[in-house]
Amino acid sequence: MNQAELLRLLASRDQKKRSTQSLFDQRLATNISLIKTQFFSLYQEKEHKVFFNTLLNTLESLFKNRPKELQNQDIDRLNSGNWYQSEQMVGMQMYVDRFNKDINGLKDKLPYFDDLGINFLHLMPITTRPDGENDGGYAVNSYHDIDSKYGTKADFLDFTKKARKNNMFLMLDFVVNHTSDEYEWAQKAKKGDLHYQNYYYTYPDRHIPDEFEKTMPEIFPQSAPGNFTYCPEMEKWVMTCFNSYQWDLNYRNPEVFIEMLSNLVGLANLGVDVIRFDALAFLWKKLGTLSQNLPEAHTLISLFRMCLQVVAPGVILLAEAIVAPRNIIKYFGEGILTGNECEVAYNASLMALLWNSIATKKASLLVKSVSDIPTKPEDATWINYIRCHDDIGLGYDDDFVRAMGYDPTAHKQFILNYYCGKLDWSPAKGLMFMYNPKNGDGRITGSAASLLGLETALEQKNDKIIDYAITKILMMHGIILTYGGIPMIYAGDEIATLNDYSYEQNQEHINDNRWVNRPIQNWDVVSKIEKDIKSAPSIVYNGLKDMIRIRKEHSVFADNNDLKVHGCPNEHIFVFERTNKNETIWILSNFNEVTEMINVGWLLSIGIHTGKKSTDLLSGKTLELIRNELPLKPYEQLWIKNT
Numbered sequence: 001m002n003q004a005e006l007l008r009l010l011a012s013r014d015q016k017k018r019s020t021q022s023l024f025d026q027r028l029a030t031n032i033s034l035i036k037t038q039f040f041s042l043y044q045e046k047e048h049k050v051f052f053n054t055l056l057n058t059l060e061s062l063f064k065n066r067p068k069e070l071q072n073q074d075i076d077r078l079n080s081g082n083w084y085q086s087e088q089m090v091g092m093q094m095y096v097d098r099f100n101k102d103i104n105g106l107k108d109k110l111p112y113f114d115d116l117g118i119n120f121l122h123l124m125p126i127t128t129r130p131d132g133e134n135d136g137g138y139a140v141n142s143y144h145d146i147d148s149k150y151g152t153k154a155d156f157l158d159f160t161k162k163a164r165k166n167n168m169f170l171m172l173d174f175v176v177n178h179t180s181d182e183y184e185w186a187q188k189a190k191k192g193d194l195h196y197q198n199y200y201y202t203y204p205d206r207h208i209p210d211e212f213e214k215t216m217p218e219i220f221p222q223s224a225p226g227n228f229t230y231c232p233e234m235e236k237w238v239m240t241c242f243n244s245y246q247w248d249l250n251y252r253n254p255e256v257f258i259e260m261l262s263n264l265v266g267l268a269n270l271g272v273d274v275i276r277f278d279a280l281a282f283l284w285k286k287l288g289t290l291s292q293n294l295p296e297a298h299t300l301i302s303l304f305r306m307c308l309q310v311v312a313p314g315v316i317l318l319a320e321a322i323v324a325p326r327n328i329i330k331y332f333g334e335g336i337l338t339g340n341e342c343e344v345a346y347n348a349s350l351m352a353l354l355w356n357s358i359a360t361k362k363a364s365l366l367v368k369s370v371s372d373i374p375t376k377p378e379d380a381t382w383i384n385y386i387r388c389h390d391d392i393g394l395g396y397d398d399d400f401v402r403a404m405g406y407d408p409t410a411h412k413q414f415i416l417n418y419y420c421g422k423l424d425w426s427p428a429k430g431l432m433f434m435y436n437p438k439n440g441d442g443r444i445t446g447s448a449a450s451l452l453g454l455e456t457a458l459e460q461k462n463d464k465i466i467d468y469a470i471t472k473i474l475m476m477h478g479i480i481l482t483y484g485g486i487p488m489i490y491a492g493d494e495i496a497t498l499n500d501y502s503y504e505q506n507q508e509h510i511n512d513n514r515w516v517n518r519p520i521q522n523w524d525v526v527s528k529i530e531k532d533i534k535s536a537p538s539i540v541y542n543g544l545k546d547m548i549r550i551r552k553e554h555s556v557f558a559d560n561n562d563l564k565v566h567g568c569p570n571e572h573i574f575v576f577e578r579t580n581k582n583e584t585i586w587i588l589s590n591f592n593e594v595t596e597m598i599n600v601g602w603l604l605s606i607g608i609h610t611g612k613k614s615t616d617l618l619s620g621k622t623l624e625l626i627r628n629e630l631p632l633k634p635y636e637q638l639w640i641k642n643t
Contacts, residue, residue: 002339003031003309004379020071024063027310032056034340035310038303042296043254051254055307058258062265062311070269070312073164077314084274084316084344084486085381087557089169090548091120093388094491095136096150099521103151107159110166112526116494116541117548120486121163122171122276124389126150130182130245132508136389136518138173138278139180139246143263144270153270160271171274171318174264176304177282178246181231186247190233199256200247201239201285202231208287209237216241216291221436223511241282241291251283251300261307268308268315276318277301277342280331293327302337318383319345324395329373332380339377347382347485349373352395354386354476355444358452359418359428361592363574367567368400381559382485386476387451387493391433391443391514392419409440419444419451427453427465429499431513447492447517449473450499454536458498468593470496470536471635474543475589478618478637481551482578482587484563490517494544495525495537550617550639556580566606572596573632577606585617586640590632597629609642617641 039052063071077083092113096102100109103126113119125137128147133139137147146153163170179186188196203209209228216227219242228237229244239248249256267275284296305317319331319342328349333341353366376382394415398408417423419430420442430446449455452472457465473496480487503515529538551557556578566575572592578585586608590596600610608614610630612622617639623630632638 002333002377002379003034003306004313004339004343020068020075021063023075024310027313028056028059031306031310034336035303035306037336038299038306039254041299042251042257042303048254051258055254055258055261058262059307059310062262066265066269066312070271070314074312074314082343082379082381084169085379085559087555088552089120089486090117090481090551091122091171091383091486091488092116092118092491092494093122093124093385093488094521095124095389095518096126098518099491100523102149103146103155103159107162110162110168113168114166116545117552118489119167120169120171120274120488122274122488125173125175126156130180133243133245134180135243135246136514138175139178139182139243140175141180141182143174144266156270164271169273170271171276172267172270172272173276173278174267175278176249176260176264177279178240178242178248181245181247183247190231192234197234197236198253199250199259201250202234202236203228203238204236206237209239211287212239212285212291215287215289218436220434221438222434239285242279248282248285257300257303261304264304264308265311268312272315274316274318274344276320277304278320280319280342281321281323281327293321293323293330298330298333298337298341301331302333302341305341316343318342321345322348322390322393322395324349324397326373329376332377339379343379344381344383344486347384347483348393349395350382350480350483351385351387352393354479355392355419355451356394356396356415357574357591358472358476359415359426362571363568363589363591364571365396365400365404366574367565368403369397371565371567372397372400375561378561382483383488384480384483384485385488385490386480387448387490387517388488389490389514389518391445393443394441412442413440416442416444419446427456427469429453429455431499431516433513445514445516447497447499447519448476448490449493449496449536449540452476454496455498458536466536468634470539470543473540474547475635475637477544478547478639479574479587479589481547482557482585482639483576484557484559484561484578486559487551489544492519492521494541495522495529496540497522497525547618554583554585554617556583556585568598569602570596570598573598575606584642586638588632588638588640590634590636593634595634596632597626598632600625600628600630603630607642608640613643614640615643 096106128141128145129137146156185196185199224243227241229240231238241248281292283300284294285291321331331342331345333339353369357363357366394412401408401411418426419428420432429450430444433443433445435442452469454469457469499516500519503509509515525537529541562579564577568575574589576587614623
């Protein structure tokens with residue numbers, strides 16, 4: 001039993017007779033032993049005992065400042081089970097200003113989300129940030145003051161209140177690794193305040209930075225090489241793993257943790273249900289290591305969660321850890337921390353592997369890789385997605401690539417070439433992001449529709465390729481809607497939005513081609529969906545709408561750790577099943593551009609009845625067999641249920 005389970009159990013016992021204050025005291029008593037252990041494992045007790053007392057006082061103060069409405073919601077959430085694992089959860093990620101101008105514009109579009117079936121919104125950073133370059137808002141000047149371009153804090157509080165009434169869940173980012181160089185702590189540090197200089201990694205010369213650089217990789221080798229930036233105001237070097245204007249926080253200082261905990265709860269108090277821990281793999285830095293995925297980072301994350309459970313137990317954490325598959329699972333917690341870190345994590349491996357299957361037209365590496373990921377804790381779940389605001393990394397396991405008969409380096413180069421315009425026959429239109437000539441690593445940017453060939457097909461006016469592209473878009477989304485976890489659709493993908501090359505004329509964006517996939521939502525296209533039913537946006541929108549509806553009609557799609565991946569004899573076809581009580585549904589996806597066949601005997605061996613005894617939920621039709629084989633058309637997907 002992890003801490004969340006224990007808190008739910010305690011909350012269910014005579015909770016109507018108890019005040020929210022007494023329930024807070026109970027949660028603190030339940031978690032304090034683990035909080036103490038974690039705190040003093042990071043900060044030696046002899047030196048930092050006073051800060052532990054400060055932490056306890058901070059927890060009390062943070063709870064008292066939490067709005068009463070949200071305190072009551074916390075209790076409801078504790079008694080409602082793992083709401084985030086429900087088949088009813090379907091999300092969308094967006095930049096508020098690019099979706100519909102501002103917070104009030106977003107509020108106006110609540111009926112749009114309801115029509116599509118979206119009930120969970122990930123809003124990209126909306127707090128204050130520097131003018132000019134700010135990494136899309138991830139260089140923060142404040143953790144809970146709303147940037148004027150989006151509206152006011154009152155506007156956002158009104159939006160969150162309305163969202164709650166509409167059973168809409170919200171997620172905001174907590175930029176936990178760094179602040180902007182304009183943040184109040186950084187400004188004080190620049191003025192010579194040694195207290196705040198110790199909030200960051202600052203050094204008077206290059207000796208220690210050079211030692212760090214021996215093992216630390218570069219995140220943005222083209223636009224921001226290295227991991228340190230010289231600050232002339234301080235006459236010191238400061239750690240900047242991402243961009244020169246993003247200063248890494250020094251969590252070796254316990255005051256930083258306590259202050260950031262206050263910022264975390266302040267963000268939760270805006271009415272946020274899920275908080276995305278941005279770049280959490282980088283939280284702890286140590287000489288002689290990559291300074292990523294360190295054990296201390298996991299302890300720190302768990303410490304954040306244990307404290308948040310005491311103050312605001314209805315709020316959960318998402319791990320933004322774009323790391324190797326075996327490392328992703330660790331952010332749910334291991335050992336004493338099992339189930340006590342983040343409740344949710346990005347299924348980045350699934351995303352990257354799906355794009356690999358599109359390029360190779362084979363599911364072999366996908367099956368091999370996902371089958372190797374350890375089972376996650378029962379109370380944890382994934383965010384499944386095909387695109388987001390960021391680039392697509394190629395985090396494949398080299399050993400698995402070799403097992404498929406490929407050279408890992410050559411294979412990654414092939415994937416980059418396929419998506420980034422280096423192969424004449426490829427329909428994909430993407431851009432190379434942060435290519436590192438030192439090791440040949442690179443990432444990919446582009447919208448889902450353009451990467452899947454729709455942009456090329458429309459330019460060529462090739463109806464066949466257009467149909468293929470549309471079918472690929474729906475197939476990819478069909479997988480994330482059924483795989484197990486919360487499906488997250490990137491805003492614009494629901495209407496097959498193409499690459500937006502206008503970023504090349506914007507001085508703030510020209511050096512970051514990730515903006516090619518950050519277009520302004522085209523509401524003119526949306527307005528024509530019902531009229532132009534044969535257009536790509538209409539087919540994709542209505543196809544997604546139907547799949548979301550079907551997902552919500554079947555409890556089998558709730559995440560109960562019931563996923564089973566099957567290694568299909570036909571290497572072009574990806575097969576998995578979902579089971580809940582007496583219901584089983586199989587998902588079959590053909591990654592090839594030609595019709596592929598599956599032997600009936602194999603279908604029977606995994607439990608699928610054949611012919612009229614099985615139905616495809618997407619089409620409503622029974623299975624049609626050809627000579628004891630089931631055909632799957634190019635990029636066709638079936639959701640099969642035995643009748």
